[in-house]
Amino acid sequence: MSFVCGILLILYSTGTVSCFPANDIVGEPRTKSHSYITLEAIYKTTATFLERLQIANDTKQSPSLKVSTFFGSDGDSLQKFLSTIAEINNRMNEVKRDKAFESQYNVNGERIIEAHLLIKRFRNNVKTLSGNKRNIKNKLLPIRANIANILYIIQEFYSNTNWIELHGSTIYKDFGQDIDELEVDIASTKENTCTNCEYVNGVERCENNIIGTKLTSGYKSGQDVSKPLKQGNDGKCSHGTRDDVSKNFTAVGGIYKGRSIQTEAPHSYLHEAAAAAAVKATEYYLIDQERGLHQLMGEETFRDVFSIRTREDIIKTSLTFVIDVTGSMGDDINGVKTATKNIVNEAKDSAFVPKNYILVTFSDPASLTTGRETSDPYTMLDWLDEIIVSGGDDCPEYAMTGLLKGIEMSNNNSKIYVLTDADAKDEHLRDEVTNGIRRKNLEPVFIITGQCSRKKRDVSQHSEEHTNFHREKRSSISVFEKIARETGGKVYEIKVAEVEIIVEKEIKETFPSSNVFVTWFELPMGPLTNTKEIPVDGYIKTLRIAVQPVRSKSDVALFSPNGTVVSFEEKHEQRELSRDMLTLLIKNPEEGEWRLANNGANAVSVNVTAQSALDFSSSILEISTGGESYQLSGNPITGNGYSVVVDIQNLNKNSTCSDIVLLDDNGNDVMEIPVDRIPSMWIARYTGHFVANNKSSVIQIRGTDDQGNPILRTRYMSIMPVSVQLHIVPLFGDLRLYEASNISFLLTNTGDVSVQFVVTISNGTADVSIQKGNLDGKEIYNGLVTITPNSLETQLLNFHVTLENYTGTIQSETRRYYVSDARNADCTVIEYPMMCPIESLNTGNCSSYKWTAFVEVSSGTIRESKIKVSTDEVVIDHHNLTDANFSVEISISGHCCTESFVISIIDKNSYFDQCRFVLSNQPLTVVRIPMTNIQTTEKEPTPTQGDDPPVLQMALGFGFLGIILLGLLIFIICIKMRSRQSVQEETANCQKLNTYEKVVK
Incomplete structure (x- = not known):
């Protein structure tokens, strides 16, 4: 596997949603995200699983109620179940973030076969990891990571292909299964699949833009396979999101249906059907009685992987x-x-x-x-x-x-x-x-x-x-x-x-206690009238108050909601003094406001917990102007905007959450965040926006139960805004066994004060690289670490950033890299083409600029392998594979209308490898000549628009290009090295190809 060195455009804060959104979007209640789809599918999967075990036999119950009934009052097990779903969703977010430029992961660019083979590989990984039942608990994290890859690609299939347009919400059951060939008619690289969308009253309408009945998917600019350039009205389909420049080429428009808003998704009218199919396909892949992962892993492993266990086993x-x-x-x-x-x-x-x-x-x-x-x-x-x-x-x-x-x-x-x-x-x-x-x-x-x-x-x-x-x-x-x-x-x-x-x-x-953290506070000494309130809602079954330090049981007094002092003489009232800690326990406490008074000689610390099925989990999301959001893995950047999301378990429909509050170490409010409820029948989910300016240590939810009693729950969650941002550059493809690969990362000082940093990169057992330096305000450090895997196990890299004179780690991120064996299938670039010059990057003359390149493909089953090129605009020439022993050299030629393409080798066992080529560092400018007597797709001119279509289109092209260049950070990466080339030789190739080494700020 070899990759060209090229310009990689990394999107920081202007990301546009280009598939199902990773997480829910406030203001788009009808848009279903990967998070929502996965949550619904796993709930339904779990309900089916419980039915098969005859644990949940009531056919009238909804899947949500079956799951809720199974966990019952065991809040800890339900919390673990929900955390497992969140873990899988976060891994899917990582796939979306790190593989955004690889069309096969997103089932774009007609890379449907490659997406199918990818799922097969991850499925085989799950099978292998699940095989060793003795150490299965140590394999749960990698199993879930592989499942996340599978579910992401499956769900993208329904967002980004035309399957829904052809078959409605019926799912494609063979996709990703352990079969060699997909028995479906897929469009060839030469076939037109879309026609130009129409404009009605200045609004793009793409309801009838698909040609034929063959399976296809849209091309998206910026990915590793660019859309072939066509003339006239018919051509290949585009993806069609706002950031997809290819939607301006024939065929104009797109087929993306990952959002419910027409201005964001050309086929938004099919979003509901696509989301429903994605749910069904996810459920099918997990729990089908013959082909599901449940059958592959076995019952007990399946329960462990998805945390479908209660604490009843503990007894x-x-x-x-x-x-x-x-x-x-x-x-x-x-x-x-x-x-x-x-x-x-x-x-x-x-x-x-x-x-x-x-x-x-x-x-x-x-x-x-x-x-x-x-x-x-x-x-x-x-x-x-x-x-x-x-x-x-x-x-x-x-x-x-x-x-x-x-x-x-x-x-x-x-x-x-x-x-x-x-x-x-x-x-x-x-x-x-x-x-x-x-x-x-x-x-x-x-x-x-x-x-x-x-x-x-x-x-x-x-x-x-x-x-x-x-x-x-x-x-x-x-x-x-x-x-x-x-x-x-x-x-x-x-x-x-x-x-x-x-x-x-x-x-x-x-042996968790199902105790939830209600609140904590300092209570000064004083008269009985100087009390502190303790809210008790209808979800609390046992109230536990720990007070420290005290000398005797009479040092504090507890008042019930009716104002009487608790005597601790009843069976449901307990009071225990151990050393200097006094514990007060009230079983089945009366709902309302309890109060605590300090009669002692000193101020005391009070910690309030409870036995309760109602608790919550929280997460911080990085948000973008385009609506996308990702799980924040490190510390937030000072002054940037973020979303906080809380999932509240067992909150009934008549109870509410009004605010999320961030507090400091002393319990003082740092920020009160108003929240919106995200529509969901599976979990009570609330989200709110905040700007990270101040440190906080605790997060708290506040609301009311169905009787109007205050609800208060608390969790520790440190938020430490910092000025240093860590960004790890996505790696195209996999690592290669015994071969060195470069991993690039950026460290950005967003502040004005100079800092001295240390970046420690480890593999979980030992440090791989330690890099130190000084960063002035607004400066960027471009780092590189080289790793050489010596096994096929997934490689972990942990990045930790510390600063001089600063305690603790300020940024920390982990990346997982899969390893492939070049002996199965391998593609190596022997000679790279020159980068296309700027003057060639327009549709008027790009075909006049020619280039050539050479690759070598190899496989232990080379005679039974297949060679594919992602576009018919690129010509390949090689000897017959049936005459080869192990490897074949391929000559490649094309022109600068092709911005990027991929050469693939697929062996008889479905292993595949790819050579990727990026020929230009910016999109083509569209020069469109108006045609008479042909229905055009030009927008109707408005008083502010000119009348010259070519000028208009060129202006739009360059304007859009300017926006891209302003919003993106451009830097050079050389992602892969081959056994033929040393690190120095690979870097030299990058410089020779007229790419830019300087980071644009």
């Missing part, structure tokens, strides 16, 4: 600790105690708690291993408090023996938390441990705070004797890593101070 599992109790473990165990107590206190009123609690302790010798079981969480806490650490003069301990005891006592499908600061003396038992974990489908979590080589601290206060220990290193933690790798477990190698954080995080993931 059958165990919470198991296997703890090293040698002398140096005192501080580690303290962290476990604190974390476990926090979780138990939060979850004790939840219906979703483990069936039993198991504590296994091990030491040296192995005979000291003990195991205890209880169904009472407080007994478990007592046992942790009673642990006495001692012994452990040498390094390794009997961790495997302890783990075998934990396996024996644990219920199936449980997690086992192993805590030690030493290696395993009984490593020979590893296979027995691994087999036991697999047999019971357990998940081990190893929390390692040492590897024997560290000097141990004094025995903790829980030991009877204070003895200094220094252990000698004998092995490594590799035994724990091997077990985790073979069973889908985890290994945390951490400091002692991090034990509490990790244990609490891990247990919360397994």
